[in-house]
Amino acid sequence: MNIDRTLLEIIVCPDCHGRLDPVAEELVCTGCGxxxxxxxxxxxxxxxxxxxxx
Structure with a gap:
């Protein structure tokens, strides 16, 4: 996965607005999972x- 770090800092989970962490080929929300x-x-x-x- 090659997502710009700046983008990862500004996008959030559309469900709970939690932070998204890159894990394998997914972005996992630290809030709602x-x-x-x-x-x-x-x-x-x-x-x-x-x-x-x-």
Whole structure:
């Protein structure tokens, strides 16, 4: 996954507005635990596309 660090600092979880941490090929919310896929280095921040990581 090749997402710019500056972008990671400003995007948040669309569900709870928590911080997103890169884990494997996903961005995982530290607040609610939703894991958002990253496709072709583009974060897909749609709640319907996310899965529960916990």
């Amino acid at each position: 939703l894991a958002y896929p990253v496709r072709d280095d583009i974060p897909v921040l749609l709640v319907d596309e996310a899965r529960r990581s916990r």
